[in-house]
Amino acid sequence: MDDVVIIGGGIIGAATAYFLSKENRKVKVIERDPTYKNASFPLSLGGFRRQFYQKENILLGKFAREFIFQIPELLKTEKNPNPTASMVPNGYLLMFGPEQAEEQYRALENHKICEAGTKNIKGSELSKIFPYINNDGIETATYTDNKSEGWIDPFMFHSALKSKAIELGAEFIKGEVKSISEIKAKIIISAAGCWTKELLDDIPVVPQKHTVFRVKCPKHIPEMPLTGDLTTGVYWRPEGKEYLAGSPNSVFDATDLEPAWNDFEELVWPALAQRIPDFEELKLTGGWAGYYDCNKLDNNAVVGKHPKYENVYIASGFTGRGLMQAPGIGRALTELITTGSYQTIDISDFAVERVLKSNARPEPYVL
Numbered sequence: 001m002d003d004v005v006i007i008g009g010g011i012i013g014a015a016t017a018y019f020l021s022k023e024n025r026k027v028k029v030i031e032r033d034p035t036y037k038n039a040s041f042p043l044s045l046g047g048f049r050r051q052f053y054q055k056e057n058i059l060l061g062k063f064a065r066e067f068i069f070q071i072p073e074l075l076k077t078e079k080n081p082n083p084t085a086s087m088v089p090n091g092y093l094l095m096f097g098p099e100q101a102e103e104q105y106r107a108l109e110n111h112k113i114c115e116a117g118t119k120n121i122k123g124s125e126l127s128k129i130f131p132y133i134n135n136d137g138i139e140t141a142t143y144t145d146n147k148s149e150g151w152i153d154p155f156m157f158h159s160a161l162k163s164k165a166i167e168l169g170a171e172f173i174k175g176e177v178k179s180i181s182e183i184k185a186k187i188i189i190s191a192a193g194c195w196t197k198e199l200l201d202d203i204p205v206v207p208q209k210h211t212v213f214r215v216k217c218p219k220h221i222p223e224m225p226l227t228g229d230l231t232t233g234v235y236w237r238p239e240g241k242e243y244l245a246g247s248p249n250s251v252f253d254a255t256d257l258e259p260a261w262n263d264f265e266e267l268v269w270p271a272l273a274q275r276i277p278d279f280e281e282l283k284l285t286g287g288w289a290g291y292y293d294c295n296k297l298d299n300n301a302v303v304g305k306h307p308k309y310e311n312v313y314i315a316s317g318f319t320g321r322g323l324m325q326a327p328g329i330g331r332a333l334t335e336l337i338t339t340g341s342y343q344t345i346d347i348s349d350f351a352v353e354r355v356l357k358s359n360a361r362p363e364p365y366v367l
Contacts, residue, residue: 001184001185001186002026002028002183002184002185002186003025003026003027003185003186003187004020004025004026004027004028004185004186004187004188004189004337005027005028005029005030005183005185005187005188005189006027006028006029006030006189006191007030007177007180007183007188007189007190007191007192007199008029008030008031008190008191008192008193008195009029009030009031009034009036009162009172009191010031010036010039010040010041010158010191010193010322011039011040011041011154011157011158011161011322011323011326012191012193012315012316012318012322012326012329012330013029013031013189013191014029014158014161014162014165014326015161015326015327015329015330016189016191016315016329016330016333016334017029017161017162017165017170017172017330018075018161018162018164018165018168018170018330019330019331019333019334020170020330020333020334020337020338021165021168021169021170022168022334023334023338024169025187025334025337025338026169027165027169027170027171028170028171028173028185029165029170029171029172029173030173030174030175030176030177031172031173031174031175032174032175032176032177033174034172034174036155036158038257038290038291039193040193040194040290040291040292040293040318040320040322041154041155041157041158041322041323041326042154042155042158042290043212043257043288043289043290043291044154044290044320044322044323045151045212045226045235045237045244045246045367046151046152046153046154046157046323047092047149047150047151047226047237047323047324047367048061048064048065048068048149048150048151048152048323048324049061049092049144049149049226049324050062050065050111050114050116050117050118050144050148050149051092051094051107051111051116051118051142051144051149051365052107052110052363052365053103053106053107053110053362053363053364053365054110054300054349054361054363055110055113055114056345056346056347056349056350057300057321057325057363058110058111058114058116059114059328059345060321060324060325060328060329060345060347061116061149061324061325062114062115062116062148063327063328063331063344063345064324064325064326064327064328065148065149067327067328068085068087068152068157068327069087071083071084071085071087071157071160072084074164075160075161075163075164076164077163077164077167078167079163079167080160080163083156083160083163083164084156084160085152085153085156085157085160086152086153086156087150087151087152088150088151088152089147089148089149089150090149090150090151090223090224090225090226090237090238091143091144091145091146091147091148091149091150091225091226092143092144092149092150092225092226092227092228093130093141093142093143093225093226093227093228094141094142094143094227094228094230094365095123095126095133095138095140095141095227095228095229095230095231095275096138096139096140096141096142096230096231097137097138097139097230097231098137098139100139100230100231101139101140103364104140104142105140107365108120108142111142116148117144117146117148118142118143118144119142119143119144119145120140120141120142121140121141121142121143122139122140122141123135123137123138123139123140123141126138126141129143132219132221132224132276132277132278133275133276134274134275134276134277136274137231138231143225144225145225149225149226150225150226151226151237152323154323157323161326177199178198179199180199180200180309180312185311186311187311187313187337188309188311188312188313189312189313189314189315189333190312190313190314190315190316191314191315191316192316193205193291193293193316193318193322194206194207194208194291194292194293194294195207196293196314196316196317200306200312200314202308202355202356203302203314203316203317203352203355204295204296204297204317204355205293205294205295205296205302205316205317206252206293206294206296207252207254207291207292207293207294208250208251208252208291208292208293208294208319209250209251209252209254209257209260209289209290209291210246210247210250210289210290210291210292210320211246211247211249211259211260211261211263211287211288211289212244212245212246212247212259212287212288212289212290213244213245213246213247213259213263213264213268213284213286213287214239214242214243214244214284214285214286214287215242215243215244215245215272215279215282215283215284215285216241216242216243216282216283216285217242217243217278217279217281217282217283218278218281219278219281220238220241221238221278222238224237224238225237228365228367229271229275230365232248232267232271232274232275233248234246234247234248234267234268234271234272234275235367236272242285243282245268245272246268246367247260247263247264247267247268248267248268248271249263249267250292250294252294254289254291257288257289257290257291258289259287259288259289260289261287264284264287269282269284292318292319292320292366293316293317293318293319293322294317294319295316295317295318295319295355297354297355297358297360298360298361298362298363299319299362299363299364299366300317300319300350300361300362300363301315301316301317301318301319301321301325301329301347301350302314302315302316302317302350302351302352302354302355303315303316303329303332303333303347303350303351303352304336304347304348304350304351304352305336305352306352307352307353307356313333313336313337314352315329315333317355319363319366320366320367328345328347329347331344331345332344332345332347349361
């Protein structure tokens with residue numbers, strides 16, 4: 001019988017394998033597609049932030065930054081003595097309209113409790129700090145400028161985690177698990193992301209397709225933060241000499257990962273040009289679509305021991321936050337499995353019981 005089997009070798013599975021292997025647990029990770037072609041993490045914008053509503057998400061975002069800054073030391077291996085995730089610590093800027101302001105002011109109270117280090121300004125003050133932004137319709141905005149938020153290369157981060165886990169003794173194998181009952185192990189962890197329901201049909205996590213566009217603009221602003229306009233749902237960041245911009249539209253039950261090309265002219269370009277006049281001159285140069293493992297109950301993660309099983313744990317439903325929450329979730333699951341409780345960040349509110357009882361605890365700030 002195996003010690004620990006993790007179903008799913010994406011970013012959550014790799015991070016959990018790393019932390020458990022550090023505790024000398026013998027870990028086997030089963031991944032059905034080692035190319036990760038349809039996995040959520042490589043198709044994301046790679047962001048890490050602490051600007052959330054729920055305290056757990058704020059604290060997990062803080063730990064992500066701490067971990068990412070230590071990648072060269074924590075994840076170096078004999079084969080890769082200089083690991084990196086190409087971090088760009090440009091910060092985040094989130095903008096809110098009058099109808100969202102009250103909720104954001106409540107979120108800021110949680111930021112303060114969690115010592116998030118965010119800054120809040122009136123919409124009318126935006127152009128003093130971000131002169132390229134048109135503040136029409138913005139009531140308030142929150143941002144960071146202390147290298148505590150930004151983005152990384154998702155594939156490089158995953159590769160570094162996986163390589164270190166393997167050096168610590170973890171085994172990654174190709175295979176497809178059709179049922180939890182197939183696995184004979186002391187501990188089973190479902191980190192199957194979008195495909196969680198195939199293994200645990202009482203967990204409301206499903207694939208949600210999102211489209212990202214690549215655009216070119218004569219005006220290049222390399223210092224621009226990853227920016228989310230909550231009045232339209234459109235978000236964007238620099239990428240090399242271009243920009244990436246996400247559509248606010250998402251699709252459940254998508255049959256393929258073909259980008260929603262019409263969203264660009266109908267939704268994304270008008271929103272970008274309205275918010276940043278220089279973006280009037282955008283040119284579409286490409287795009288892709290990827291899945292979020294969306295928790296349809298409340299857009300919040302489902303993490304912990306499944307009460308219907310003696311030895312089954314789950315980590316899923318990150319709804320676009322898997323990459324940034326992977327270090328904190330891997331550490332938390334390891335604490336729960338090895339000590340019986342959370343030792344650092346208490347994520348008890350993410351428990352499986354919450355979704356089984358439909359006790360929603362929404363995270364409104366999904367980009």
